[in-house]
Amino acid sequence: MFSARKKRTAAIAAVLAASLVATACGGSSESDEGGKTTLSISLFGTFGYDEVGLFDAYMKQHPDIEIDYQSTQGEDKYWPALQTKLNSGSGLADIQGIEVARIAEATENQADKWSDLSDTEAARNLDLYPEWKSDAATTEDGKVIGMGTDIGPMALCYRSDLYEEAGLPSDPDELSKQIGSWDDLLALGEDYSANAPEDSAFLDSAGGLYNAIVSTESTIYYDEDGELIYDSNPAVRDAFDLAASAGESGLTAGLEQFLDASWDKGFSTGSFATIACPSWMVGYIKGKAGDDGSGKWDVMPLPGGVGGNWGGSYLAIPEVSEHQEEAADLIAWLTDAKQQAKVFSEVGNFPSNTDAMKQVADVKDEYFNDAPIGQIFSKSAQTAPTQLLGPLDGAIKNAMVQALLAVETGDVSADDAWDQAVSTVENQVG
DSSP, X not given: OOOSSOOOOHHHHHHHHTOOOOOOSSOOOSOSBTTBEEEEEEEESOOSTTTTTHHHHHHHHOTTEEEEEEEESOHHHHHHHHHHHHHHTOXXXXXXXXXXXXXXXXXXXXXXXXXXXXXXXXXXXXGGSXXXXXXXXXXXXXXXXXXXXXXXXXXXXXXXXXXXXXXXXOOHHHHHHHOOSHHHHHHHHHHHHHHOOTTOEEESOHHHHHHHHHTTOSOSSBOTTSOBOTTTOHHHHHHHHHHHHHHHTTOBOOOOTTTOHHHHHHHHHOSEEEEEEETTHHHHHHHHHOGGGTTTEEEEOOGGGOOOBOOOEEEEOBTTOSOHHHHHHHHHHHTSHHHHHHHHHHTOOEESSHHHHHXXXXXXXXXXXXXXXXXXXXXXXHHSOOOOOOTTHHHHHHHHHHHHHHHHHSOOOHHHHHHHHHHHHHHHHO
16 A cells, blocks of 8 residues: 555664664575675666775675675666566575665565565664655555665756857856746756757756656655556646657757767767756766866756755665675665765765765865755755655656657657657556
Protein backbone atom coordinates (compact mmCIF):
# COMPACT_ATOMS: atom_id res chain seq x y z
CA MET A 1 0.00 0.00 0.00
CA PHE A 2 1.35 3.43 -0.92
CA SER A 3 2.10 5.95 1.81
CA ALA A 4 3.41 9.48 1.19
CA ARG A 5 5.23 9.62 4.49
CA LYS A 6 6.08 6.26 5.97
CA LYS A 7 6.71 6.49 9.71
CA ARG A 8 9.50 4.62 11.40
CA THR A 9 8.28 2.34 14.10
CA ALA A 10 9.08 2.72 17.78
CA ALA A 11 11.01 -0.50 17.53
CA ILE A 12 13.52 1.12 15.18
CA ALA A 13 14.00 4.05 17.52
CA ALA A 14 14.53 1.69 20.43
CA VAL A 15 17.14 -0.27 18.53
CA LEU A 16 18.93 2.92 17.53
CA ALA A 17 18.96 4.17 21.12
CA ALA A 18 20.66 0.97 22.15
CA SER A 19 23.68 1.64 19.89
CA LEU A 20 23.12 -0.71 17.00
CA VAL A 21 25.26 -3.72 16.37
CA ALA A 22 25.27 -5.34 12.96
CA THR A 23 23.61 -8.71 12.60
CA ALA A 24 24.72 -11.14 9.95
CA CYS A 25 21.41 -11.83 8.22
CA GLY A 26 22.69 -14.69 6.15
CA GLY A 27 26.07 -12.96 6.06
CA SER A 28 29.44 -14.64 5.96
CA SER A 29 32.50 -13.97 8.09
CA GLU A 30 34.66 -16.11 5.85
CA SER A 31 37.21 -14.47 3.60
CA ASP A 32 36.89 -14.88 -0.15
CA GLU A 33 40.50 -14.92 -1.28
CA GLY A 34 43.86 -14.36 0.29
CA GLY A 35 42.43 -13.76 3.74
CA LYS A 36 40.26 -10.86 2.53
CA THR A 37 36.52 -10.46 2.19
CA THR A 38 35.57 -9.06 -1.20
CA LEU A 39 32.60 -6.66 -1.11
CA SER A 40 31.02 -6.01 -4.47
CA ILE A 41 29.35 -2.62 -5.07
CA SER A 42 27.20 -1.82 -8.08
CA LEU A 43 26.11 1.79 -8.62
CA PHE A 44 25.14 4.11 -11.46
CA GLY A 45 26.38 7.50 -12.53
CA THR A 46 28.75 9.37 -10.24
CA PHE A 47 28.24 8.73 -6.54
CA GLY A 48 31.66 10.26 -5.88
CA TYR A 49 33.08 7.50 -3.70
CA ASP A 50 35.65 6.24 -6.16
CA GLU A 51 36.34 9.72 -7.53
CA VAL A 52 37.44 11.13 -4.16
CA GLY A 53 39.27 7.98 -3.04
CA LEU A 54 36.87 6.75 -0.37
CA PHE A 55 37.03 3.12 -1.41
CA ASP A 56 40.83 3.16 -1.21
CA ALA A 57 40.66 4.93 2.16
CA TYR A 58 38.24 2.33 3.54
CA MET A 59 40.38 -0.57 2.36
CA LYS A 60 43.41 1.04 3.97
CA GLN A 61 41.52 1.29 7.25
CA HIS A 62 40.15 -2.24 6.84
CA PRO A 63 42.94 -4.40 5.36
CA ASP A 64 40.69 -7.46 5.53
CA ILE A 65 38.27 -5.90 3.00
CA GLU A 66 38.64 -5.76 -0.78
CA ILE A 67 36.12 -3.60 -2.66
CA ASP A 68 35.04 -4.62 -6.15
CA TYR A 69 33.30 -1.55 -7.62
CA GLN A 70 31.29 -1.26 -10.83
CA SER A 71 29.25 1.64 -12.17
CA THR A 72 26.75 1.97 -15.01
CA GLN A 73 26.57 5.45 -16.53
CA GLY A 74 22.84 5.53 -17.22
CA GLU A 75 20.36 4.72 -14.45
CA ASP A 76 17.89 3.84 -17.20
CA LYS A 77 20.19 0.95 -18.12
CA TYR A 78 21.14 0.09 -14.55
CA TRP A 79 17.63 -0.36 -13.16
CA PRO A 80 16.26 -2.88 -15.69
CA ALA A 81 19.43 -4.95 -15.33
CA LEU A 82 19.04 -4.86 -11.56
CA GLN A 83 15.44 -6.11 -11.87
CA THR A 84 16.62 -9.12 -13.85
CA LYS A 85 19.16 -9.95 -11.17
CA LEU A 86 16.67 -9.46 -8.34
CA ASN A 87 14.18 -11.77 -10.02
CA SER A 88 16.76 -14.48 -10.59
CA GLY A 89 18.49 -13.99 -7.25
CA SER A 90 21.91 -14.09 -8.91
CA GLY A 91 24.49 -11.63 -10.15
CA LEU A 92 23.71 -9.10 -7.42
CA ALA A 93 26.38 -7.05 -5.68
CA ASP A 94 26.64 -6.93 -1.90
CA ILE A 95 25.67 -3.26 -2.09
CA GLN A 96 23.37 -1.85 -4.76
CA GLY A 97 22.36 1.75 -5.41
CA ILE A 98 18.70 2.75 -5.68
CA GLU A 99 17.73 6.10 -7.21
CA VAL A 100 15.05 8.12 -5.42
CA ALA A 101 12.57 7.75 -8.30
CA ARG A 102 12.78 3.96 -7.80
CA ILE A 103 12.72 3.81 -4.01
CA ALA A 104 8.91 3.58 -3.72
CA GLU A 105 8.90 0.67 -6.16
CA ALA A 106 11.53 -1.04 -4.02
CA THR A 107 9.72 -0.49 -0.71
CA GLU A 108 6.28 -1.41 -2.01
CA ASN A 109 6.99 -4.23 -4.45
CA GLN A 110 10.43 -5.61 -3.58
CA ALA A 111 10.75 -5.36 0.20
CA ASP A 112 11.37 -9.10 0.51
CA LYS A 113 14.39 -8.82 -1.80
CA TRP A 114 16.24 -6.24 0.32
CA SER A 115 17.74 -6.54 3.79
CA ASP A 116 16.36 -4.59 6.73
CA LEU A 117 19.11 -2.15 7.66
CA SER A 118 17.37 -0.82 10.76
CA ASP A 119 19.08 -3.34 13.03
CA THR A 120 22.54 -3.06 11.47
CA GLU A 121 25.45 -0.68 11.85
CA ALA A 122 24.26 1.06 8.67
CA ALA A 123 21.41 2.63 10.65
CA ARG A 124 23.67 4.68 12.90
CA ASN A 125 23.04 7.74 10.70
CA LEU A 126 19.30 7.14 10.27
CA ASP A 127 18.21 9.96 12.58
CA LEU A 128 20.50 12.40 10.77
CA TYR A 129 18.47 12.28 7.55
CA PRO A 130 15.65 14.71 6.78
CA GLU A 131 12.48 12.86 7.72
CA TRP A 132 11.30 12.55 4.12
CA LYS A 133 14.61 10.98 3.08
CA SER A 134 14.49 8.16 5.61
CA ASP A 135 10.71 7.70 5.37
CA ALA A 136 10.93 7.11 1.63
CA ALA A 137 13.13 4.04 2.20
CA THR A 138 10.95 2.63 4.99
CA THR A 139 8.23 0.07 4.36
CA GLU A 140 4.80 0.13 5.99
CA ASP A 141 5.94 -2.35 8.62
CA GLY A 142 9.08 -0.39 9.49
CA LYS A 143 11.69 -2.19 7.43
CA VAL A 144 14.42 0.21 6.27
CA ILE A 145 15.84 -0.99 2.96
CA GLY A 146 18.16 1.90 2.06
CA MET A 147 20.47 4.50 3.58
CA GLY A 148 20.64 7.89 1.90
CA THR A 149 23.71 8.93 -0.03
CA ASP A 150 22.75 12.36 -1.35
CA ILE A 151 19.83 14.56 -2.36
CA GLY A 152 19.46 16.58 -5.55
CA PRO A 153 18.85 20.28 -4.76
CA MET A 154 18.50 22.25 -7.96
CA ALA A 155 20.26 25.11 -9.74
CA LEU A 156 21.18 26.03 -13.32
CA CYS A 157 24.69 25.52 -14.66
CA TYR A 158 25.75 27.58 -17.65
CA ARG A 159 28.69 28.48 -19.86
CA SER A 160 29.51 32.04 -18.87
CA ASP A 161 31.88 32.42 -21.82
CA LEU A 162 29.16 31.48 -24.31
CA TYR A 163 26.71 33.84 -22.65
CA GLU A 164 29.23 36.64 -23.11
CA GLU A 165 29.76 35.73 -26.76
CA ALA A 166 26.00 36.00 -27.28
CA GLY A 167 25.91 39.41 -25.60
CA LEU A 168 24.16 38.20 -22.45
CA PRO A 169 25.06 38.93 -18.84
CA SER A 170 27.32 36.28 -17.36
CA ASP A 171 27.27 37.30 -13.70
CA PRO A 172 24.99 34.92 -11.76
CA ASP A 173 23.56 37.66 -9.54
CA GLU A 174 22.65 39.78 -12.53
CA LEU A 175 21.12 36.80 -14.29
CA SER A 176 19.08 35.87 -11.24
CA LYS A 177 17.54 39.35 -11.18
CA GLN A 178 16.58 38.93 -14.83
CA ILE A 179 15.17 35.42 -14.56
CA GLY A 180 12.20 35.44 -12.20
CA SER A 181 10.24 32.64 -13.88
CA TRP A 182 10.60 29.76 -16.32
CA ASP A 183 9.13 31.98 -19.03
CA ASP A 184 11.88 34.49 -18.29
CA LEU A 185 14.45 31.73 -18.74
CA LEU A 186 13.09 30.88 -22.18
CA ALA A 187 13.01 34.57 -23.09
CA LEU A 188 16.71 34.67 -22.22
CA GLY A 189 17.09 31.65 -24.44
CA GLU A 190 15.54 33.53 -27.35
CA ASP A 191 18.06 36.32 -26.82
CA TYR A 192 20.85 33.76 -26.71
CA SER A 193 19.71 32.05 -29.90
CA ALA A 194 19.60 35.35 -31.76
CA ASN A 195 23.34 35.89 -31.25
CA ALA A 196 24.63 32.47 -30.22
CA PRO A 197 27.98 31.08 -31.28
CA GLU A 198 27.68 28.72 -34.22
CA ASP A 199 26.04 25.34 -33.48
CA SER A 200 25.28 26.24 -29.88
CA ALA A 201 21.77 25.83 -28.41
CA PHE A 202 20.59 27.52 -25.25
CA LEU A 203 19.58 24.30 -23.45
CA ASP A 204 20.79 20.74 -23.77
CA SER A 205 17.39 19.06 -23.80
CA ALA A 206 13.67 19.53 -23.31
CA GLY A 207 13.68 16.54 -20.96
CA GLY A 208 16.20 18.19 -18.67
CA LEU A 209 14.11 21.36 -18.58
CA TYR A 210 10.98 19.33 -17.81
CA ASN A 211 12.65 17.53 -14.90
CA ALA A 212 13.88 20.83 -13.50
CA ILE A 213 10.39 22.33 -13.56
CA VAL A 214 8.65 19.38 -11.89
CA SER A 215 11.45 19.18 -9.32
CA THR A 216 9.92 22.27 -7.68
CA GLU A 217 6.55 20.54 -7.14
CA SER A 218 5.45 18.45 -4.16
CA THR A 219 2.68 16.61 -5.98
CA ILE A 220 3.77 15.26 -9.35
CA TYR A 221 2.70 11.80 -10.47
CA TYR A 222 0.84 10.57 -7.37
CA ASP A 223 -1.58 12.18 -4.92
CA GLU A 224 -1.62 11.72 -1.15
CA ASP A 225 -3.76 8.59 -1.48
CA GLY A 226 -1.25 6.98 -3.79
CA GLU A 227 -3.43 7.36 -6.87
CA LEU A 228 -1.83 8.11 -10.23
CA ILE A 229 -2.56 11.68 -11.32
CA TYR A 230 0.24 12.29 -13.82
CA ASP A 231 -2.25 12.71 -16.68
CA SER A 232 -4.55 15.09 -14.79
CA ASN A 233 -2.08 17.10 -12.73
CA PRO A 234 -1.83 20.55 -14.34
CA ALA A 235 1.68 21.01 -12.93
CA VAL A 236 2.89 18.04 -14.99
CA ARG A 237 1.14 19.10 -18.18
CA ASP A 238 2.28 22.72 -17.83
CA ALA A 239 5.89 21.59 -17.35
CA PHE A 240 5.60 19.27 -20.34
CA ASP A 241 4.13 21.97 -22.58
CA LEU A 242 6.73 24.53 -21.58
CA ALA A 243 9.56 22.08 -22.22
CA ALA A 244 7.99 21.07 -25.54
CA SER A 245 7.74 24.71 -26.60
CA ALA A 246 11.47 25.12 -25.92
CA GLY A 247 12.14 22.14 -28.15
CA GLU A 248 9.83 23.34 -30.89
CA SER A 249 11.42 26.81 -30.81
CA GLY A 250 14.90 25.43 -31.34
CA LEU A 251 16.13 26.46 -27.90
CA THR A 252 17.34 22.94 -27.13
CA ALA A 253 20.09 20.85 -28.68
CA GLY A 254 17.80 17.81 -28.76
CA LEU A 255 20.28 15.60 -26.93
CA GLU A 256 19.36 12.63 -24.78
CA GLN A 257 20.87 12.97 -21.33
CA PHE A 258 23.31 10.26 -20.22
CA LEU A 259 22.59 7.98 -23.20
CA ASP A 260 23.84 10.16 -26.06
CA ALA A 261 27.57 10.45 -26.68
CA SER A 262 26.96 13.85 -28.28
CA TRP A 263 25.48 15.04 -24.98
CA ASP A 264 28.65 14.07 -23.15
CA LYS A 265 30.75 15.89 -25.74
CA GLY A 266 28.53 18.98 -25.50
CA PHE A 267 29.91 19.90 -22.10
CA SER A 268 33.24 20.67 -23.73
CA THR A 269 32.27 21.58 -27.30
CA GLY A 270 29.67 24.19 -26.38
CA SER A 271 26.77 22.59 -28.26
CA PHE A 272 24.62 23.86 -25.39
CA ALA A 273 25.08 26.72 -22.96
CA THR A 274 22.69 25.91 -20.11
CA ILE A 275 21.64 22.78 -18.27
CA ALA A 276 19.31 21.99 -15.37
CA CYS A 277 21.78 21.30 -12.61
CA PRO A 278 21.01 19.15 -9.59
CA SER A 279 24.04 19.22 -7.34
CA TRP A 280 25.29 15.86 -8.61
CA MET A 281 25.56 17.37 -12.11
CA VAL A 282 28.49 19.48 -10.89
CA GLY A 283 30.78 16.47 -10.80
CA TYR A 284 29.45 15.19 -14.11
CA ILE A 285 30.27 18.49 -15.80
CA LYS A 286 33.79 18.45 -14.44
CA GLY A 287 34.33 14.95 -15.72
CA LYS A 288 33.01 15.61 -19.21
CA ALA A 289 34.24 19.19 -19.74
CA GLY A 290 37.67 18.39 -18.32
CA ASP A 291 40.37 20.83 -17.32
CA ASP A 292 39.65 23.05 -20.31
CA GLY A 293 36.17 23.73 -18.92
CA SER A 294 37.45 25.21 -15.67
CA GLY A 295 36.41 28.84 -15.38
CA LYS A 296 33.97 28.58 -18.29
CA TRP A 297 31.09 27.14 -16.28
CA ASP A 298 29.11 28.90 -13.56
CA VAL A 299 26.10 28.22 -11.32
CA MET A 300 22.97 30.24 -10.55
CA PRO A 301 19.74 29.45 -8.66
CA LEU A 302 16.58 28.32 -10.39
CA PRO A 303 14.29 31.06 -11.76
CA GLY A 304 12.82 33.08 -8.93
CA GLY A 305 15.17 31.40 -6.45
CA VAL A 306 12.74 28.52 -5.90
CA GLY A 307 13.95 25.27 -4.40
CA GLY A 308 13.75 21.94 -6.13
CA ASN A 309 14.96 18.38 -5.81
CA TRP A 310 15.90 16.05 -8.65
CA GLY A 311 17.61 12.87 -7.66
CA GLY A 312 19.44 11.55 -4.70
CA SER A 313 20.02 7.88 -4.01
CA TYR A 314 20.25 5.11 -1.44
CA LEU A 315 22.59 2.24 -0.65
CA ALA A 316 20.89 -1.11 -0.10
CA ILE A 317 21.90 -4.69 0.58
CA PRO A 318 20.18 -7.54 -1.31
CA GLU A 319 18.86 -10.31 0.91
CA VAL A 320 21.02 -12.82 -0.95
CA SER A 321 24.29 -11.07 -0.08
CA GLU A 322 26.67 -13.35 1.77
CA HIS A 323 28.39 -10.41 3.45
CA GLN A 324 25.56 -8.63 5.24
CA GLU A 325 27.54 -7.38 8.24
CA GLU A 326 30.55 -6.20 6.25
CA ALA A 327 28.32 -4.45 3.72
CA ALA A 328 26.38 -2.69 6.48
CA ASP A 329 29.63 -1.49 8.05
CA LEU A 330 30.77 0.00 4.74
CA ILE A 331 27.40 1.72 4.19
CA ALA A 332 27.62 3.22 7.68
CA TRP A 333 31.06 4.65 6.92
CA LEU A 334 30.12 5.99 3.48
CA THR A 335 27.07 7.78 4.88
CA ASP A 336 28.89 9.42 7.80
CA ALA A 337 28.97 13.22 7.72
CA LYS A 338 32.71 13.38 7.06
CA GLN A 339 32.51 11.24 3.92
CA GLN A 340 29.39 12.94 2.57
CA ALA A 341 30.92 16.39 3.08
CA LYS A 342 34.08 15.31 1.27
CA VAL A 343 32.09 14.04 -1.71
CA PHE A 344 30.21 17.31 -2.03
CA SER A 345 33.30 19.46 -1.68
CA GLU A 346 35.13 17.58 -4.43
CA VAL A 347 32.38 16.20 -6.68
CA GLY A 348 29.15 18.05 -5.88
CA ASN A 349 26.74 15.39 -4.61
CA PHE A 350 24.84 17.25 -1.87
CA PRO A 351 24.69 15.42 1.48
CA SER A 352 21.58 13.77 2.87
CA ASN A 353 23.26 13.67 6.31
CA THR A 354 22.19 16.86 8.10
CA ASP A 355 25.48 17.15 9.99
CA ALA A 356 27.28 17.07 6.64
CA MET A 357 24.92 19.73 5.27
CA LYS A 358 26.15 22.11 7.96
CA GLN A 359 29.77 21.37 7.06
CA VAL A 360 29.36 22.28 3.38
CA ALA A 361 27.32 25.48 3.65
CA ASP A 362 30.30 27.70 2.78
CA VAL A 363 31.87 25.57 0.06
CA LYS A 364 32.92 27.36 -3.13
CA ASP A 365 33.99 25.69 -6.34
CA GLU A 366 37.00 27.06 -8.19
CA TYR A 367 36.07 25.16 -11.34
CA PHE A 368 32.79 27.10 -11.51
CA ASN A 369 34.32 30.57 -11.11
CA ASP A 370 34.36 30.18 -7.33
CA ALA A 371 30.57 29.81 -7.33
CA PRO A 372 29.20 29.51 -3.76
CA ILE A 373 27.76 26.08 -4.46
CA GLY A 374 27.36 25.30 -0.76
CA GLN A 375 25.14 28.32 -0.32
CA ILE A 376 23.19 27.85 -3.57
CA PHE A 377 22.41 24.18 -3.07
CA SER A 378 21.80 24.54 0.67
CA LYS A 379 19.14 27.18 0.02
CA SER A 380 17.57 25.04 -2.69
CA ALA A 381 17.52 22.04 -0.35
CA GLN A 382 15.95 24.05 2.45
CA THR A 383 13.17 25.44 0.25
CA ALA A 384 12.53 22.33 -1.87
CA PRO A 385 9.11 20.76 -1.33
CA THR A 386 8.67 17.31 0.18
CA GLN A 387 7.70 15.22 -2.81
CA LEU A 388 5.10 12.47 -2.87
CA LEU A 389 6.72 9.37 -4.34
CA GLY A 390 5.19 6.35 -6.02
CA PRO A 391 6.36 3.07 -7.57
CA LEU A 392 6.12 4.30 -11.18
CA ASP A 393 7.90 7.62 -10.70
CA GLY A 394 10.96 6.54 -12.65
CA ALA A 395 8.96 4.96 -15.47
CA ILE A 396 6.68 7.98 -15.86
CA LYS A 397 9.62 10.38 -15.87
CA ASN A 398 11.29 8.35 -18.60
CA ALA A 399 8.09 8.29 -20.67
CA MET A 400 7.83 12.07 -20.48
CA VAL A 401 11.48 12.58 -21.40
CA GLN A 402 11.25 10.22 -24.38
CA ALA A 403 8.10 11.95 -25.62
CA LEU A 404 9.81 15.33 -25.39
CA LEU A 405 12.78 13.97 -27.29
CA ALA A 406 10.36 13.05 -30.08
CA VAL A 407 9.26 16.69 -30.18
CA GLU A 408 12.86 17.84 -30.51
CA THR A 409 14.07 15.31 -33.04
CA GLY A 410 11.03 13.75 -34.71
CA ASP A 411 8.83 16.67 -35.70
CA VAL A 412 6.10 15.45 -33.32
CA SER A 413 3.62 18.01 -31.96
CA ALA A 414 3.44 18.66 -28.23
CA ASP A 415 -0.11 17.27 -28.06
CA ASP A 416 0.82 14.09 -29.91
CA ALA A 417 3.91 13.67 -27.75
CA TRP A 418 1.80 14.02 -24.61
CA ASP A 419 -0.60 11.37 -25.84
CA GLN A 420 2.38 9.16 -26.61
CA ALA A 421 3.72 9.54 -23.04
CA VAL A 422 0.33 8.80 -21.49
CA SER A 423 -0.10 5.74 -23.69
CA THR A 424 3.34 4.46 -22.71
CA VAL A 425 2.52 4.75 -19.01
CA GLU A 426 -0.91 3.17 -19.44
CA ASN A 427 0.70 0.17 -21.12
CA GLN A 428 3.08 -0.22 -18.18
CA VAL A 429 0.30 0.11 -15.62
CA GLY A 430 -1.60 -2.65 -17.41
